[in-house]
Each structure stands twice: as structure tokens, then as C-alpha cells.
Amino acid sequence: MLGKIIDFKINGDDRGSLIAIEEGYNAPFEIKRVYYIFDTKLGVERGFHAHKNLKQIAIAVKGSCTFVLDDGNKKEEVTLTNPNQGLYIEGLIWREMKNFSKDCVLMVIASEHYDENDYIRDYNEFLKEVNK
Ligand code: T46
Numbered sequence: 001m002l003g004k005i006i007d008f009k010i011n012g013d014d015r016g017s018l019i020a021i022e023e024g025y026n027a028p029f030e031i032k033r034v035y036y037i038f039d040t041k042l043g044v045e046r047g048f049h050a051h052k053n054l055k056q057i058a059i060a061v062k063g064s065c066t067f068v069l070d071d072g073n074k075k076e077e078v079t080l081t082n083p084n085q086g087l088y089i090e091g092l093i094w095r096e097m098k099n100f101s102k103d104c105v106l107m108v109i110a111s112e113h114y115d116e117n118d119y120i121r122d123y124n125e126f127l128k129e130v131n132k
Helices: 123-130
Strands: 004-007 011-013 016-018 033-038 046-051 056-062 065-070 075-080 085-089 094-098 105-110
Touching (some): 046 123, 056 075, 075 085
Antiparallel strands (some): 004 085, 011 016, 033 105
């Protein structure tokens, strides 16, 4: 698999559910940033880039969306539908996101601060990096 699914433990009781994500416990990297994507318009596709160094865990905390992951040789699709599952992506992986439900809130936990220089936004450049 190009991405790894992490199953988070739900701390549930008669009031509802709570999930905790902790560095070194269920997040396999130092957490430096959290961002979330919401109100994605119908039919919009996002992503279309790879990262040089970044490690991330993506969680559809509400609603659903699909990741297309591509290592330059093969592609796989992972649909996130459950707030207790995270998609862990590391290494040189081209990613696209699609099929956002209207209510989707996609939370992403990242190993580095935001750095535009870490992005590869050109697919041919990505293939060159893969084949280096
Ligand atoms: C990724 C996928 C899953 C910031 O200012 N700080 C940030 O931390 C991020 C992530 C973005 N931005 C700015 C940069 C752009 O002007 O927010 C705008 C939208 O970012 P972008 O077009 O890169 O968003 P997506 O949805 O295509 O990709 C994002 C992440 O950037 C990326 O790392 O893996 O979600």
C-alpha cells in the first residue's frame, strides 16, 4: 500500500466519542502543524502535488473524501469515511483528493511547518525525482 491506514482508539462513553492523537504514540512523527480543509465545493479536486520530506496523517473528521496516491509506478485510491481512521502518507507520493462530501472536514496532521519549497507541483518533475 502507498498509504497506511492508522486505526485510532475511540474513547467512547454515554456522552459520545473522543479520539486523541499523540506524537510517538499513534502519530509516528513529531507534530509541527495541523490544518483542515472544509467547505470544498462540489466536484472540486485538490492536491496534485508530492512532498519531498513531509509526513502527514489525513483524517476525515466529518464526511468523506477520496485520496488518489501515486508513486510514479502504481496508483491507489483510499476513501476516508470514518473519523477513527487516518491515512498516513510519507515519502515521494503524488496525491490528489476528490469526491469531497458537502460536509467533509479533512484534518491533516503534519511533521513540518508549511514550506512551499517542499512541494513538487509538476507531475513530470515528480517522475524525474522518482527515477533519480
Ligand atoms: C497536502 C494535501 C492533503 C498555507 O498557508 N499553510 C498550510 O499549512 C497549507 C497546507 C496551505 N497553505 C496555503 C497555500 C495555498 O495558498 O493554503 C492554500 C491552499 O493550499 P493547497 O493548494 O496546497 O491545498 P491542497 O488541498 O491542494 O493541499 C493540501 C496541502 O497543501 C498538502 O500538503 O498534502 O492538502
